[in-house]
Amino acid sequence: MDAKDIEREENDELPVIDGELLEVSAEDEIELGVDEERAVQEKVQTKAAIRQLKGKDKIEQNSKAYLQYLFLPFIFLTVALLGGLRIGIDGGEFLFFRPALICLVFAVLLMLLFFRAKLIVFDSWFSYEFSALRNMANGAVFVSLFAASTQIFNSLIPEQGLPFWVVGFCFFWTLWNNLFAQFETQRLLKSLGGLFGFAFFAKYLVLSNLVSAEQGSWLSRIWQDPAKEAVTYFLDLPRFSSATGYIQFFALVFFLIGLFFIKPKMEDRSAQN
Amino acid sequence: MKEKHIQILSVVLTLVYGVCVAWLYWAAPKNLEEVSSKARHTIESATTKAKVVTKTYEVDRVKFDEGLKAFRNENFILARDLFERADKQKLDSRTQFYIAYSYYRQGWGRFSNNDELFQKALESVNRVTRLDENFKANDPGLKLSTPVELKNELEEGLRVTADDFNPFKFTRERK
Numbered sequence: 001m002d003a004k005d006i007e008r009e010e011n012d013e014l015p016v017i018d019g020e021l022l023e024v025s026a027e028d029e030i031e032l033g034v035d036e037e038r039a040v041q042e043k044v045q046t047k048a049a050i051r052q053l054k055g056k057d058k059i060e061q062n063s064k065a066y067l068q069y070l071f072l073p074f075i076f077l078t079v080a081l082l083g084g085l086r087i088g089i090d091g092g093e094f095l096f097f098r099p100a101l102i103c104l105v106f107a108v109l110l111m112l113l114f115f116r117a118k119l120i121v122f123d124s125w126f127s128y129e130f131s132a133l134r135n136m137a138n139g140a141v142f143v144s145l146f147a148a149s150t151q152i153f154n155s156l157i158p159e160q161g162l163p164f165w166v167v168g169f170c171f172f173w174t175l176w177n178n179l180f181a182q183f184e185t186q187r188l189l190k191s192l193g194g195l196f197g198f199a200f201f202a203k204y205l206v207l208s209n210l211v212s213a214e215q216g217s218w219l220s221r222i223w224q225d226p227a228k229e230a231v232t233y234f235l236d237l238p239r240f241s242s243a244t245g246y247i248q249f250f251a252l253v254f255f256l257i258g259l260f261f262i263k264p265k266m267e268d269r270s271a272q273n
Numbered sequence: 274m275k276e277k278h279i280q281i282l283s284v285v286l287t288l289v290y291g292v293c294v295a296w297l298y299w300a301a302p303k304n305l306e307e308v309s310s311k312a313r314h315t316i317e318s319a320t321t322k323a324k325v326v327t328k329t330y331e332v333d334r335v336k337f338d339e340g341l342k343a344f345r346n347e348n349f350i351l352a353r354d355l356f357e358r359a360d361k362q363k364l365d366s367r368t369q370f371y372i373a374y375s376y377y378r379q380g381w382g383r384f385s386n387n388d389e390l391f392q393k394a395l396e397s398v399n400r401v402t403r404l405d406e407n408f409k410a411n412d413p414g415l416k417l418s419t420p421v422e423l424k425n426e427l428e429e430g431l432r433v434t435a436d437d438f439n440p441f442k443f444t445r446e447r448k
Contacts (some may be wrong), residue, residue, distance in 0.1 A: 061276070062274060062276075062279070065276045065279045065280075066279060069279050069280055069282070069283035070279065070282065070283055070286065073283060073286065073287040073290070074286070074290065077287065077290045077291055077294055080291075080294050081294045081297065084298060091303075093303040093304055094301075094302060094303055094304060095301075096297060096298045096301040098298055133277060133280050133281065133284075134280060136280070136284050137279075137280035137281075137283045137284055140283055140284050140287035140288070141283070141287075143287070143291070144287055144291065147291070147294075
């Protein structure tokens with residue numbers, strides 16, 4: 001009996017099982033592997049999406065912070081710089097007009113108006129719960145806004161004489177009335193735009209055209225345009241170069257742009273970060 | 274950039290820009306050239322004031338010596354200019370005494386004194402008294418070595434009396 005015969009005998013003793021041979025365990029492993037891979041991929045994708053969203057959010061937050069803390073003070077201080085600047089008619093020299101006391105009073109009234117119309121929500125700008133740095137940064141924006149407001153009145157109110165009192169009284173009347181009116185932020189901005197625009201028109205287009213811009217001696221100016229010279233004398237209006245009007249136009253535009261970009265509520269994103 | 278850093282930057286830049294704007298309205302330069310010259314002057318003045326506060330203020334020795342030389346050469350206008358530049362804050366009693374003395378000597382006349390210059394000398398000598406009550410000049414060339422003597426001489430010069438018409442007075446000497 002050789003080895004082959006022995007093997008055949010052993011095989012004959014084994015029970016015969018009918019059925020198909022299936023490699024179940026191997027396929028399961030593959031399917032499980034695919035699921036895991038998919039789950040991992042999904043996880044990675046979700047993470048990437050979150051990261052992207054976070055990144056976008058961060059960029060957006062940063063750009064908002066740049067706008068609030070750098071752009072606004074810059075634009076308001078530029079208005080403060082330009083608001084009192086006039087250009088002399090004779091030599092084109094710079095004339096820096098310091099604001100009259102009434103301009104400060106008007107600026108205070110305007111600030112009150114901003115608070116009442118919720119253009120600035122005080123509690124979200126200043127609070128003891130905020131860090132000192134945040135309060136200071138918001139304070140810097142606020143102070144620059146106050147300086148710009150003062151200078152915009154300095155720009156729009158005639159420098160001296162009867163027009164100073166007339167335009168000053170009109171401003172006071174309007175601001176005082178507005179103080180007790182119900183205002184929305186948008187309506188306030190529109191109203192201020194209209195008010196300042198009209199004042200600009202009155203001063204730099206009407207009054208400045210009434211004033212004699214002629215150079216030379218008093219006698220020669222009377223000879224050239226007696227009516228204008230008389231109005232200049234009676235209204236006691238100072239004579240400036242036409243460049244003054246252009247400068248003040250940009251000062252007013254910058255001020256209104258600044259107001260448009262003011263955030264009523266300063267968000268605290270540093271806490272979220 | 275973190276928001277904290279932006280806020281710090283905001284405060285710093287607002288302060289710097291705000292100070293620049295305030296300075297422009299204070300100095301009121303007429304043109305761009307004046308901006309730089311006035312800025313230089315302001316910085317110099319601020320530095321001197323800081324020296325006064327920290328008690329390290331000193332007169333400019335070189336200018337003072339030049340002024341003294343001009344004073345001894347009877348060039349009082351130049352001397353005064355140099356003394357004033359040497360003691361910009363008007364805090365040195367010795368320099369102020371020389372300024373007063375230069376007004377006195379320039380304003381003194383054998384027949385009549387220049388009242389305007391004598392008045393300015395009085396202002397300067399009063400400043401010396403305020404700065405140092407016990408001041409005494411060590412210069413042998415100055416016959417009036419204390420502020421009291423100089424003040425008396427100036428007040429006498431400003432007063433119109435009958436003695437002014439005394440013909441023998443024309444022989445008096447400048448001190």
